[in-house]
Amino acid sequence: MKIQEPPTSHIIRGIISDLDGVAYRGDSAIPSSVRAFRTWHEQGLPYAFVTNNSTKSAAQFAAKLTSIGIPAEARQVFNTISATTSLLARRWPQGTPVFAIGEQPLRTAIEAAGYDLTSEDPEVVVLGFDSTLDYAKLRTTIRAALAGAAIVATNPDVLTPGHDGYDPCVGVMTAAVVAAVPSAKPVVVGKPQPFLIERALEHLGTAKHETIMIGDQLATDIAAGNAAGLRSVLLASDVPFNAATGVVPDRVVSSLLDLLDATSERAGPLS
Numbered sequence: 001m002k003i004q005e006p007p008t009s010h011i012i013r014g015i016i017s018d019l020d021g022v023a024y025r026g027d028s029a030i031p032s033s034v035r036a037f038r039t040w041h042e043q044g045l046p047y048a049f050v051t052n053n054s055t056k057s058a059a060q061f062a063a064k065l066t067s068i069g070i071p072a073e074a075r076q077v078f079n080t081i082s083a084t085t086s087l088l089a090r091r092w093p094q095g096t097p098v099f100a101i102g103e104q105p106l107r108t109a110i111e112a113a114g115y116d117l118t119s120e121d122p123e124v125v126v127l128g129f130d131s132t133l134d135y136a137k138l139r140t141t142i143r144a145a146l147a148g149a150a151i152v153a154t155n156p157d158v159l160t161p162g163h164d165g166y167d168p169c170v171g172v173m174t175a176a177v178v179a180a181v182p183s184a185k186p187v188v189v190g191k192p193q194p195f196l197i198e199r200a201l202e203h204l205g206t207a208k209h210e211t212i213m214i215g216d217q218l219a220t221d222i223a224a225g226n227a228a229g230l231r232s233v234l235l236a237s238d239v240p241f242n243a244a245t246g247v248v249p250d251r252v253v254s255s256l257l258d259l260l261d262a263t264s265e266r267a268g269p270l271s
């Protein structure tokens with residue numbers, strides 16, 4: 001039987017981490033993070049990833065992580081695609097007309113969940129990150145909102161880190177809808193809701209007080225980690241607006257390598 005550590009324990013037995021801005025920025029790996037995750041993999045320390053990004057499937061994220069040197073399988077990745085289809089399934093019957101702004105993996109998952117993707121009189125509009133967002137999609141969304149369609153946003157982020165700066169994210173679209181249709185009350189999936197972290201924690205099977213949530217954004221990652229009852233670690237970055245959130249992490253590090261001391265006890269004998 002495992003001995004329960006007091007809540008103040010600094011031992012880390014499980015890691016849940018954000019992706020964009022922690023493992024990589026855009027398509028560029030963060031080398032110190034890669035080294036940290038490789039060490040944890042070698043130590044047998046379990047880790048999982050939670051991302052508000054809905055542009056790739058779990059398998060595609062795992063492949064991206066593996067390509068930059070972080071061993072990962074699809075079952076270790078929890079993203080807002082499955083969280084969004086879970087929400088749809090809880091609230092609307094299959095066959096409900098849905099207009100979705102988003103990349104193909106999100107749209108494919110919504111269709112696979114039994115919903116009819118259409119721009120004609122949708123009852124639900126799903127807002128996801130879409131690099132081909134255009135005026136026609138925005139107009140369809142606004143008109144649907146005016147007609148009373150429910151608005152579901154995959155995540156609240158207004159900015160997402162790219163390789164050469166920050167890109168506008170789903171929160172910008174949500175803000176546009178609310179600006180045009182103040183009566184619209186978007187439902188927001190993803191962090192800071194604790195849903196993704198709770199699924200990742202179930203996968204790890206570790207106790208909350210022995211598990212950390214690592215992220216680069218206070219308003220989403222750290223708020224979600226705190227809401228889920230985990231200890232939260234902020235990877236310090238230049239994320240705009242972080243200072244204004246009022247959310248406090250349990251620890252701030254400048255590199256994930258700074259966490260290796262707290263995880264080294266997990267290392268087994270070399271034999």
Ligand SMILES: [Mg+2]
Pocket residue numbers: 018019020021022215216217
């Ligand atoms: Mg991030």
